[in-house]
Amino acid sequence: MTSLRSDAQAGHSRAPRTPPAVQPLLPDLAIEQLQSLLQVRSWTLAEWFAMADQRGFLAPAASVPLFMEAALKYPEHREALLRLAGRRGQYLAEQNPEWAQLRRIGSRRDELWLSPDPNDRTAWFDYIRTVDPELASEELEIAWDDEPTANRLHFLDHLEVGLGEHDHTLLERALDDPAVRVRERAIQLLRQLPRSPFASRMVTRAKSWVRLETKPLRPRLAVRLPGSLDDLAFRDGIEDVHYKNKGIRRWWLRQVVTATPLTLWESMAGSPREALTIPIEKQWRTVMIESWTAATVLQKNTAWASAFLERDGRTTDRRIVAIADPRERVEYIVAGHADEYLLGVDGSALLDGIDRPWPLAVAEKLLNALENEAMEHAATGEDLGIHSRHSHFSTLRSVQARFPFEAIPLLRSAASRTSDPGWQQAFTDSAVNIEQRRLRLDVLRSHR
Known part of the structure; x- marks a missing residue:
């Protein structure tokens, strides 16, 4: 196996944030809040990490081990946590074999790829696919003939992230693989590459x-x-x-x-x-x-997805709806085309992928639909039922995570208008949780 490209080359394809000369340290309150959010795997974590990243925060030295442990425990937020752990976190990963999977560029990454431990190799490959997918593809191609069938299939399964033109050669090679499953997986990936x-x-x-x-x-x-x-x-x-x-x-x-x-x-x-x-x-x-x-x-053709949505409306395949241009989906919702089904699974597909926080006009549409449900449920006089707040648990969680802060008074007004106690509580709780979101972000915004 030939040597890997230099660390500088490997990191070149990603445009990293430009941190200030002296990066601010996360305040203790923010760390406590983050721990609480992680424990419940809050839907608001993406917003919190985006703000922390934007402000260029680093974890204080004493808390870096906590961030490294969290990076192992919560792989869905691993990269965000490692950015906060910074260089000190990478130094600690060098010293602790249990954190080998957390090593990143500039941290003996070649040893990870050459490691006999499949977890180390997968960790290196997955990370490099996010910052320099071409390098990951090159290294896999070099090692291809020496990899057992299970490994070839395993790494093909991990090509989805960063899939692109740099993978053409490797996948063409995989079409001639002796293993049927490897050939089939290569074909599945090639169908996603319209310029191959x-x-x-x-x-x-x-x-x-x-x-x-x-x-x-x-x-x-x-x-x-x-x-x-x-x-x-x-x-x-x-x-x-x-x-x-x-x-x-x-x-x-x-x-x-x-x-x-x-x-x-x-x-x-x-x-x-x-x-x-x-x-x-x-x-x-x-x-x-x-x-x-x-x-x-x-x-993942947005133009075709939008054409399908325009033609088929509610009956559009949900996989297609989620690909349609988010701006066109917002216009579709605001125009009232989804009023009858915004709270259903077809409506949730429309909302997937729209930048958070959602536009206020979208929030107003969704809140109006929820108020109608509250009225329907109040008329039944029951606690449970298809119109109860319990039937809209996921939607209410999305409200709390994605509504703009300007929607807080709208939710309070909705709580005052509805006669159903359960829905009153749901609207009130949503307003409170959105306010807590705002306060958590204010901790990051106000810290110097």
């Missing part, structure tokens, strides 16, 4: 199988499938098997269209919205639409 050689081959197939016909009346997509597949098609994961008894040729088409860059269909139809309305031969239309849906999810 794999994608180019799919475009070639799709162009020969699906063509734009401009006559006799209006443009339409016509499908002409081959009678058999060549060896290269099998290599690219186009399976020669039946799919749910719907016919082998439909299955071929589904696999190819799912793996084809969506830009091909835009070039034929003009735009995602036009592609979704262009006539398609009747026997192929369902397969094409379902395959475009899968491709939108795999390629």
Whole structure:
């Protein structure tokens, strides 16, 4: 195995925050509050860490061991905690074998990758994928032939973070792997990369199988499938098997269209919205639409997701909704298109990924829906039921974590208007918890 690139090179791809000359130390009160939030895995932690990072805080020397232990215990917040632990935390990780997984760039990271301990290797690989995914891919490619099948599959499973053009060569190599599961995983990843050689081959197939016909009346997509597949098609994961008894040729088409860059269909139809309305031969239309849906999810194409949302509204696949442009989702909610289902699972998909805190107009829409639920529940005279606060536990937790501070008086007003004691308490508690959020952030804002 050749030597790794230098630490400086490895860190170059990430644009780190620029800390002040002397970084402020976290006040004791902020540390206590953070510990409390971690213990309950609060939904507000992302907001707290973002503020701490923005202000350039470091943990005081005496508390650094606590932050290192927390980084082990709460892997979902590991990087944020290690940033707060700073260089002192990295020094301690050098001295303590139990913290080897917490070593980062500039901290003998080569020893982690060359370690016989799979946890060390995975920790190094996962971290480098966040700051320099190209380096991680290069190192895996160097080690590829020496890795047992289980390891090859394991590291492919960890390529999702930072997946990009730098992974093309490695994944093309994996297509020829002797292990079926490794080949299948490589194909799953390549379907997410619309600029890869794999994608180019799919475009070639799709162009020969699906063509734009401009006559006799209006443009339409016509499908002409081959009678058999060549060896290269099998290599690219186009399976020669039946799919749910719907016919082998439909299955071929589904696999190819799912793996084809969506830009091909835009070039034929003009735009995602036009592609979704262009006539398609009747026997192929369902397969094409379902395959475009899968491709939108795999390629995380916001333009196509927005087109699906505009066309299908509430019936849009929830995986698609979460990909649509957050600004367009906000406009969709504020315009009232989701009023009837904002509190359901379809509505929660609309809210996923919208920057926190949510816009006040979105908060007002959601609060109005909750007030309607409170009225419905008050009319039942019962404590439990489908309209009770208990049925909206997750939504109320989102309210407390994501509503803007300007919504506090709105929640208090809602509490005063509702006649149901349970909902009164829910609105009041939400206002109190949002106020506590504000106070916790004020501790960080006001400290010099």
